[in-house]
Amino acid sequence: xxxxxxxxxxxxxxxxxxxxxxxxxxKPLIDALAKANFKQAEELIAEVAATGDPRVVAPLExxxxxxxxxxxxxxxxxxxxxxGSQIALVDPLTGAEAGEVAKSAATKIKVNNNLRRAIRxxxxxxxxxxxxxxxxxxxxxxxLGAPSAENLQLLEAALAKETDAEVxxxxxxxxxxxxxxxxxxxxxxxxxxxxxxxxxxxxxxxxLRSAQSSVDEGLKDDLDKAITAIEGELALWDMAQNVWYGxxxxxxxxxxxxxxxxxxxxxxxxxxxxxxxxxxxxxxTFVVQDVIRSSAPQLFDxxxxxxxxxxxxxxxxxxxxxxxxxxxxxxxxxxxxLLATWGVSLILQQAIxxxxxxxxxxxxxxxxxxxxxxxxxxxxxxxxxxIILFSLSIFFALxxxxxxxxxxxxxxxxxxxxxxxxxxxxxxxWVDAFTFxxxxxxxxxxxxxxxxxxxxSPNLGQGYIIDSFMVVVFGGVGNLxxxxxxxxxxxxxxKFLEPWAGAVLGKIFVLVLIILFxxxxxxxxxxLKGRAVEA
Amino acid sequence: MITRFVLRALDGKIVVAxxxxxxxxxxxxxxxxxxxxxSAFHVPTYAVxxxxxxxxxxxxxLALDLVWGYCxxxxxxxxxxxxxxxxxxxxxxMRQIGxxxxxxxxxxxxxxxFLNWRELPWFWYGFDMFPFAMLMVLVVPGLLAFLxxxxxxxxxxxxxxxxxxxxxxxxxxxxxxxxxDMGFGGNNGLTDYKEILGFPVQAAGTRNVLFAMSxxxxxxxxxxxxxxxxSKFGKVLVGVRDAESRVRFLGFRVENIKLFTFVVSAxxxxxxxxxxxxxxxxxxxxxxxxxxSIEVVVWTAVGGRGTLIGPIIGAVLVxxxxxxxxxxxxxxxxxxxxxxxxxxxxxxxxxxxxxxxxGWSGRKxxxxxxxxxxxxxxxxxxxxxx
Numbered sequence: 043x044x045x046x047x048x049x050x051x052x053x054x055x056x057x058x059x060x061x062x063x064x065x066x067x068x069k070p071l072i073d074a075l076a077k078a079n080f081k082q083a084e085e086l087i088a089e090v091a092a093t094g095d096p097r098v099v100a101p102l103e104x105x106x107x108x109x110x111x112x113x114x115x116x117x118x119x120x121x122x123x124x125x126g127s128q129i130a131l132v133d134p135l136t137g138a139e140a141g142e143v144a145k146s147a148a149t150k151i152k153v154n155n156n157l158r159r160a161i162r163x164x165x166x167x168x169x170x171x172x173x174x175x176x177x178x179x180x181x182x183x184x185x186l187g188a189p190s191a192e193n194l195q196l197l198e199a200a201l202a203k204e205t206d207a208e209v210x211x212x213x214x215x216x217x218x219x220x221x222x223x224x225x226x227x228x229x230x231x232x233x234x235x236x237x238x239x240x241x242x243x244x245x246x247x248x249x250l251r252s253a254q255s256s257v258d259e260g261l262k263d264d265l266d267k268a269i270t271a272i273e274g275e276l277a278l279w280d281m282a283q284n285v286w287y288g289x290x291x292x293x294x295x296x297x298x299x300x301x302x303x304x305x306x307x308x309x310x311x312x313x314x315x316x317x318x319x320x321x322x323x324x325x326x327t328f329v330v331q332d333v334i335r336s337s338a339p340q341l342f343d344x345x346x347x348x349x350x351x352x353x354x355x356x357x358x359x360x361x362x363x364x365x366x367x368x369x370x371x372x373x374x375x376x377x378x379x380l381l382a383t384w385g386v387s388l389i390l391q392q393a394i395x396x397x398x399x400x401x402x403x404x405x406x407x408x409x410x411x412x413x414x415x416x417x418x419x420x421x422x423x424x425x426x427x428x429i430i431l432f433s434l435s436i437f438f439a440l441x442x443x444x445x446x447x448x449x450x451x452x453x454x455x456x457x458x459x460x461x462x463x464x465x466x467x468x469x470x471x472w473v474d475a476f477t478f479x480x481x482x483x484x485x486x487x488x489x490x491x492x493x494x495x496x497x498x499s500p501n502l503g504q505g506y507i508i509d510s511f512m513v514v515v516f517g518g519v520g521n522l523x524x525x526x527x528x529x530x531x532x533x534x535x536x537k538f539l540e541p542w543a544g545a546v547l548g549k550i551f552v553l554v555l556i557i558l559f560x561x562x563x564x565x566x567x568x569x570l571k572g573r574a575v576e577a
Numbered sequence: 578m579i580t581r582f583v584l585r586a587l588d589g590k591i592v593v594a595x596x597x598x599x600x601x602x603x604x605x606x607x608x609x610x611x612x613x614x615x616s617a618f619h620v621p622t623y624a625v626x627x628x629x630x631x632x633x634x635x636x637x638x639l640a641l642d643l644v645w646g647y648c649x650x651x652x653x654x655x656x657x658x659x660x661x662x663x664x665x666x667x668x669x670x671m672r673q674i675g676x677x678x679x680x681x682x683x684x685x686x687x688x689x690x691f692l693n694w695r696e697l698p699w700f701w702y703g704f705d706m707f708p709f710a711m712l713m714v715l716v717v718p719g720l721l722a723f724l725x726x727x728x729x730x731x732x733x734x735x736x737x738x739x740x741x742x743x744x745x746x747x748x749x750x751x752x753x754x755x756x757x758d759m760g761f762g763g764n765n766g767l768t769d770y771k772e773i774l775g776f777p778v779q780a781a782g783t784r785n786v787l788f789a790m791s792x793x794x795x796x797x798x799x800x801x802x803x804x805x806x807x808s809k810f811g812k813v814l815v816g817v818r819d820a821e822s823r824v825r826f827l828g829f830r831v832e833n834i835k836l837f838t839f840v841v842s843a844x845x846x847x848x849x850x851x852x853x854x855x856x857x858x859x860x861x862x863x864x865x866x867x868x869x870s871i872e873v874v875v876w877t878a879v880g881g882r883g884t885l886i887g888p889i890i891g892a893v894l895v896x897x898x899x900x901x902x903x904x905x906x907x908x909x910x911x912x913x914x915x916x917x918x919x920x921x922x923x924x925x926x927x928x929x930x931x932x933x934x935x936g937w938s939g940r941k942x943x944x945x946x947x948x949x950x951x952x953x954x955x956x957x958x959x960x961x962x963x
Contacts, residue, residue, distance in 0.1 A: 312737050371923055376737045377651045378922040381878060384871050385918025392911035508748050508867065511741045546752050553749040557725075557742050561732040 068093045072101055072134055073119050075151055076112035083151075084160050091164030099168055101134035106161040110134070111148040122148060170200035175209060182212040186219055194220045215241050219249050232264055239268035247272050283420040284537050290426040292533025293433040296526060297492065298506040299513035300437060301485035303525040306514055308457050309477055311369055312380040315387035316510060317503025319357045319482045323489020324498045325394060326353035328403045343408040346490060353486040360390075361482025365475045373474075387503070395500040405493040429491050436487060441522055443480075453477050457520070512556050518566030527567060532556075586804035594886050595796045601628075602792035606785035622781045626856045627900065629788040631893045633853035636795045638876040638888035640845035643802050645874070646883030647811065648838045649818035650735075654743030655846050656870035657750050658718035662847025663860040664754075665717055667767035668701060669710035670778070670855060674771045687769070688762045698760040707774055714851040715844045722843030723836065730832035730839075735821070744867050751865035766861025773855050784856065791852045795889070798845050802885055805841070814838060875914070878921045881928025890930060 071090045078086055087105075090098050104110050104121040111122035111129060120131035120140055128142040169181035178200070185197065197217045204210045218234035238246045250269050298320055305313045313319075327349040334345050341348070364386055372379045407425060414423040444450040455463040456473045464470045489502075496502060509532075517528025532552060539548035560566075587595075605628060608620040637659050644650045676683040680690040684697055703709040725746060729739055757763035776783045805811050816824040817831055825831045854860045863869075873892075880891025895917070902910040925932060 312740075368919055368923065375922075375926075377740065378926065380651070380737065380740060381871075381874060382919045382922040385875075385915040385922075388911045388915030388918070392908070392915070395911075396908060504868075508745060512745060515738060515741060546756055550749045550752050553745050553752075557745055557749075558728070560734055560738065560742055561728040564732055564734045564738060 068095050068098045069135060072098075073117065075105070075110065076117050076119050076149075080152075080154060080157060083157055087157065087160050087164055091168055095135075096168070096172060097135045099165060100137065102161050102165055102168075104134070105151065105153060106158045108150065108153050110151040110153075112151055113143065114147050114149060119151065120148075122150075166196070170196055170213070171203070175206055178204070178206075179209050179212060182209060182216045185216040186212065194224050194226075222249070228261060231261055235261065235264050235268050239271050247276070279418060279420055282418070284541075285534060286420060286422065286426075288534030288537035289430055289530060290533070291536055292530035293430040294492065294495070295509055295513050295533055296437060296529035297429070297433045297488035298485070299510040299517075299525055299529055300433075300440065300522070301481040301483075301488060302510045303514050303517075303522055304440075304481035304484065305478055306511075306519065308453065308520060309474065309481075310376065310519075311373075311478065312376055312383065313369075313478075313481070314380055314384040314507065315364065315390060315503075316383075316482075316485055317505070317507035318387045318390040319361065319485035319503070320489040320492060320506055321394065321498075321500065321503035322357050322360060322390065323353035323486030324405070324493035324496075324502055325398065325403070325489075326356050326486065327490045327493040328398075328405050328498055331406060342406070343410065345406075346408060346411075346494075349490045350487055353490045354483040357486025357489070358479040358483030361485075362475055362479040364482070365478040369478065370471065370474065387507075391500045391503075398500075400500060402497040402499045405498050407494055411494060425494050429495065432491055433488075436484065437522070437526055440484065444522065449473075449476070512553070514566075515560060516556050516566055518568035521566075521568040524566055524568030582804045582808065583800065585807045586800050588803070588807070590886055591799065591803045594889070595799060598792050598796040598799070602789040602796075605792075606789055609781065609785055622784055625781075625784050625788050629784070629791045629856040630853060631896050632788070632791040632795050633849045633856070634873075634876065634896055635889040635892040636791070636798055636849035636852070637846050637873055638880065638892040639795070639798060639802060639885065640842040640849065641873050641877050642882055642885060642888040643805070643845070644838055644842045645877060646885075646888075647806050647814045647818060648835055649821070650835060650839060651737075651740045651874065652743045652839075652842075653740045653867065653870050653874065654747035655842070655873055656867075657747035657865055658722060658843040658846035659850040659853070659873075660750075660754075660860065660862075660864035661718045661721065662714045662850030663854040663864060664761060664767065664850075665704075665710055665713040665847070666851035666854045667770075667860040668704040668713075668761075669707060670770035670773060671767050672701070672705040673773065674769065677771055678769070686762070686767070688757075688765065689760070692757060694760075700760065711851070714847050718843040718847035718850075719840050722840045726836040726839040730835045733832075744870070747865050747870055748867050751862050751867075754862035754865060762861070764862070766859055766863075767854075768859040768861075770855065770858060778855055778858065787852065787856050791856070794848060794852060798848070799885060799889070801841075802845075805838070806885065810834070872914070875918050875921065877928075879917065879925075879928055881931030881934070884928065884930040884934065887928045887930030891928060894929075 068090050071086055071093070075083055075086055087102065090102065101110065101119075101121060109121055109123065110119060111131065112119050113131070119134060121134050122129040122131050124130075124145070125142065127145060129145055129148050130142050131140040131148070132138070133140055166181050166185055169177045170185075172178055172181070182197075194217065197213055197220060201210065201213050201217060204213055214237055218237040221230060221234040235250070238250060247269055250265055250272075298317075301319065302313065302316050305311050305316065327346065330349040330352050331342070331345045334341050334348070364383070368382050368386065369379055372382060411425045411428055414421050416422070444453065452463070452468050452473050455466070455468060456470050456477075460470055463473075492502070492506075496505075513528045513532060514525055516532060517524030517526070535555075536548055536552050539551050543551060605620055605625060608618055609622060609625050612619045637655060640658075641652060641655045644652055644655075671686045674686065678687040678690075680687055682690045685694060689697070704713070725743075729742065734742065753759055754761050754766075755764055761767070770778045772778055773783065773787075776786075806814065813824060813829055813834060816827075817829075817834055821831055824834075850860075850864075872895075876892040876895045877888040878891070879887075879895055880889065881887030895914075898913065899910060902913055921928065927935060
């Protein structure tokens, strides 16, 4: 009750005093604090704040902290910092040092919670007038977060002077929020509700909800309408965010699977070591960054661009070696290929573990990949954004390579009819070898991107191999478009299942769905038609 | 009819193998229990359990050989059937703990008390009865195999596609069993068993009995598998492996043949898992890991697929190697295993037993050819004399 009375007094004062007090010297008001009781102090705080003098922020803050002292000798008020048995006094307005006195020579000005609240409110109002744009924005945001009718006057005064568009909108929203709990007219409140509905967001909903109990009967409908409008919008944004997460996951799957789409899809080779190629790519990134850190730190932002060709070459070379050393003896025996490449994957994993150790390696994010930006009602992180763009560009580059280049032509010729291609003078063994190297190299590039969002450890590849196979099988073997559609739809499906099933169960559902899907369409979404099917 | 089935199953090598298995079933426990500790022939108890573990793996490899070696289905999910059988046994053993658990709850296993569960989930009912649990050891893997195979074989999913989706199956099961709210102990699995059928699990006597059971069960399953592959049905099975379309065109229902074999094999794997769990003392979701299932494939490949005896030898050899290497050179084991995968597929596609058999039959064929040559000469001469 007391608080109400005080705040009422404060309200009256705050509304009455500002035009009068503006421009007066705050110094005598602060000095008067020395002899004031709590009630008087509250009035004085309001008067001090009403001077609109930005210098009064320091003494008010000190007051709230209990650092305001009155010198016994003359009753002048200072900000004091205790220094041993002495107190170092500072002029409250100018900040000039005023010497040290013994603790007994100064009295602390007492403060209670009621006063602190008053100080905080006044400070909010004061910073609203601050010449610093950031401080004003912050003050308006603070009021938006904790609205009270007390700030209304100050807000309106500040609004009248405000020129910055962003700060002005924020202030208007804060004013609308504060208005709802004040005793203004219905029309004004209705306008305030509209302002809030236009702003949207979860905060607006909670403000409107809390207003629902106290607001006049006539406004209830407007409130309900505003809340449903905001909720509808929020649901839409949630959906958009989910789709975005799904696309992001899908692009990761696409990156991991696209190399596999070449080796498995085009060549029909089951490469269980594919995940390890991704892992090698990630480790190449680590090594490149390590070298850059130690020898040319200014290049760090370029490290990923440098790592891309390195990772491609390293993994393509390993892939070439695997094809020449193992796989070429096993063409036409897909199950044996599966086993042999699994063996290769074990060896590669253990080799990396022996060289770099079993722990996670730290791969840094370049500055242009960290952070995020808001897009409407959702947050978009830069690294996800880049990975989506990156995987799509890899996809289209590969598509062009397959459809437009001479090597792509040879590759397709060998896939469709090996003997005829051989008769036309194509060296089929070398086409096989380079196709496999290309698929592996792409996996390595994927590793560079995945090193940015996943732990770089010897087990990195294991996590992707089953998912990648699922993508390729789901999308349809031997069709790059199928891989794209498969990856993105599996990613989105996964993210939509997650909220109501949980991450793990969602993944299980997806696996079961794919297993069922394969029963229905054993050749995937985009099945090859014609003779190639039976080959 | 059954006699005929058994008699046909017993060709020379199988008789020898079953004989050796039965001899081991008697010999090892005897060496453990009767031979004094200081004797060179004494088998320590831990070794009995270790050997028992190998025999369970051998049974799993035998199960895989039945579908892979004779039916051409490369299942990369047999570890799932093994683990399911193991879980069925583990659930029985958990119920046997009774009120001796850490929390002393008479009905609920410790992990359920820990998770604040009030009552037993429905799928845990009945597992306090041994016969029911043993039935489940067969039924659960069999049912999963039936459902999976029903869908897969009907829509003619085969070759590597089938391999990949069996792998996805065991992967999905692994993820599921890792979840705490599935009611199977989550991450930690089921462990801390006290007794089986009233006998303490840790005691040397129980371990020897379990070992003997494993050896005998392996012998029995070997007999069964041998009976299957040497029956008329087995001939069709090999036909399915080598030329599926032709067998279908001849009027056989290929999907039913595959389904039957797959289910039988899954049940064998379940039995192997059930025998494995009390000897090892734990079952956890790690058994579902796709890597485990692939390892089973390499045991089978090393021993020789399509030979029935080969997988048993392969499983024991590879696992003995694993025990040795992981103890002596832990770094080296994955290289060795990886190298084994590559070497076997490249240089020993028929496996150890297959290669020996080939050499054997090659020599036999050569001898037969020589004989035939001599014979023909012998035949020709008299003819010429006439």
